[in-house]
Amino acid sequence: MKVPFIDLKRAHEPIKAELLQAFANTIDHGGFCLGEDVERFETDFAKAQGVSRCVGLGSGTEALHLIATAMGIGRGDEVIVPAFTFIASAWFAQYVGARPVFADIDPESYTLNPDCIEPLITSNTKAIVVTHLFGQSADMDPILEIARSRNIKVVEDAAQAHLAAYRGKPVGEIGDAGAFSFYPTKNLGGLGEGGCVTSNDSALLDQIEILRAHGSKERYLNHYVGYNNRMEGLQAASLNVKLPQLAEKTQRRQFIANRYRSGIGHPQIKLPAVVDWGESVFHMFTVQHSERDQLKTYLADNGIGSDIVYPYPLHLQPCFSHLNYEEGDFPVAEMLARQCLSLPIVPELTNEEVDYVIETINRFGG
Template sequence: MNVPFLDLSRQHKALRDEVLAALAATYDANRFCLGRDVEDFERAFAAASGASDCVGVNNGTTALHLVARALEIGPGDEVIVPAFTFIASAWTASYVGARPVFADIDLETFTLDPAQLDALVTPRTRAIVVVHLFGQPARMDEILAVAAKHRLPVIEDCAQAHLASYRGRPVGTMGDAGTFSFYPTKNLGACGEGGAIVSRRPEILAASRLMRVHGSNVRYRHDTVGYNYRMEGFQAAALNVKLGHLQAWTARRREIARRYSAGIRLADTAIPVVLEIGESVYHQYTIRHPRRDALREHLARLGVGTDLIYPAPLHLQPCYAELGYAPGSVPVAEEAARTVLSLPIFAELTDAEIDHVVAAVNSF
């Protein structure tokens, strides 16, 4: 049996008629850039995410950029970012001329280790970026306590954590702002690119709305340097359809994760655990194994697709060589990068495919 790491065609085949009807309505109404579809999605996604308001943008990376601008972070400033995440989290600092300062992670959650934070804060620190990686909420109480001590804003990168919550509080609503991605592979994915910002601070949302349309609220008057970061009507139309299925998809992801966790018995394998701070929404089901590469080759021979997310920590990326981080300087993130392996997890996986993955892992 062949089990793909991800097969978007299964979801899109099931939703084909519903999505195409929504796209046709948008097409016929010529609602291509912002417009009613985007406004409808902003309201619906805010409600689903436990937020009072939402700003739709063209992708998750631009959402981070707009929040950094709204917080007036700039050259000479520092932004603390976990070293084990997707590179866009660090662009929060780099896009505005600030310096990313890379923090280590907690291996149990793959998220920012609160114990590392205090020592990284300097007089130049302007913000902390928290990533709810793989759909697992970070340890927000401890992180927020350090942020409050130093009077620092917290940006929650929720790109992989739609509908996740920490101790009953939705991700994205605990810090100063939360950003989301709707890249097609995400738990809630557009038919292209998309992103969103939520915030408990109205001024961040207002600034983001202004900047996403060339810094203009009045035609041909530009109050600040802005960008063309608008969400497209087609993407919002597709997302409005998919949002109605997100809770069911999340429940299925959690069911798949439970079957994996109950079935995998391979020695020396670290599997995700359900924590009392909040269960993951399993954007990825990521295990760790000391012979990760050999295990991956074994699974490939048995037809099981896998992925390495992420094989290199941010502090050792070539684009940040000038910052001077050496191997061993952020050790837990480096250990994660050496040992992680993500197994197939998407709502349309069959029980037979799940059982095949479990058997393949255990046969290594």
């Protein structure tokens, strides 16, 4: 049996006709850069996510960049960022000339460890980026408590956390702003690049609407140095087709995760922890094993796709060598980078495929 890690063709096959019809509509009305599909998506995604408002952009990376810009973060400022996340979480600081200050993660949730934040705060700390990694919300209350008393902004990188919640509150506006990605492999993914910002600070979102369109409120009058970060109509059209299925697809991910959890009983494999502040939406189902590379090869030999997300912690990335971090600085992030392996969890997997993954893993090394 072959079990793909991700199979976008399989995901799109049942909705292909609907997607083509949506594209035909966009071609007819001509709203290619922003326009009516984007407006509809912004309204519907905000409603689905349970947040007050959403501004559609070209990618999740652009969302992080524009949040930092609109917050006025810049040269001389410091931003606390988890040492284990996708690189774009750190671009939040780097793109605007601020310094990323890395912090270790919690070994259970794999998200920013609130206990590691306080010693890193200086008078230059302007923001904390919190990544809801692999679909698991971070422990927001202690982080907000640290930030609020010092007037530090909290930015949620929710690129992997569509429909996730923290103690019943939807992610994306628990902090000051949230960044989502609609990259094709995300829980809600378009047919190309896409992203958005969410927030209950409408002045911040108004500013981001201006920044995404060349800093202009009135045509050809540019109040600010802006960017071309508009969401494309065709991407919004594809997201509008997919959004109504997101809740069901998320439940399917959670069902598969539970099946893995009850079925995988390998003594050397550590499963993702269950935390008490909110169920993951399982963008990834990431296990740990001290012989991770052998496990990956063994799964591949048995037809099962898996992925190492992520093999390098951010503080050891060559692009941040000027920050002078060293191996050993963030032991949990480094251990995860050495031991993590993400198993297939896309909603299109059949129960037979999930059971085959379980049986194969349980035989590893036996």
